[in-house]
Amino acid sequence: SVFFFFDDNLGTITGKLSYKNSEKDSSKGAVTGFKSGDTLKLTYEFASERKKSKRDIYFIQKDNALTEGIGDHKEEDGQSKYADEKKISYKDGQKLSSADCKVVSEALKK
Secondary structure (H helix, E strand, O other): OEEEEEEEEOOEEEEEEEEOOOOOOOEEEEEEEEEEOOEEEEEEEEEEOOEEEEEEEEEEEEOOEEEEOEOOEEEEOOEEEEOOHHHOEOOOOOEEEOOOHHHHHHHHHO
C-alpha cells in the first residue's frame, strides 16, 4: 500500500509519503518539491532499514489520480536522482487515487 498526503501551496508541494510493502522493507518520510504543469517533482526523504535516504520521485496528476514515474536513477551528492527526466515512464507506475484524509492520516501515523 502507498499513502501520500500533500499540500499544494501555489505550486510548492510538501507532505508525507509511506510505502507499506508486503515481504519487503517499508519506508516512510517527507516529500518536498514543486508542481510543473501536470507533474509533481518531489524529493522523498525517508527511513528504511534504519538508514536515511533521499530520492527523486515524480508523479503525473491526471483525472483526480497520481501515477508514479518509473525511470533509471543515479547517485548524485548523496541523493538518488532520475538519470534522464525525458525517459521517465508513467505507463506502469503505481496509481494513487483520492482517499478520505482521516484514513490517510491514520495510516501515516503507523
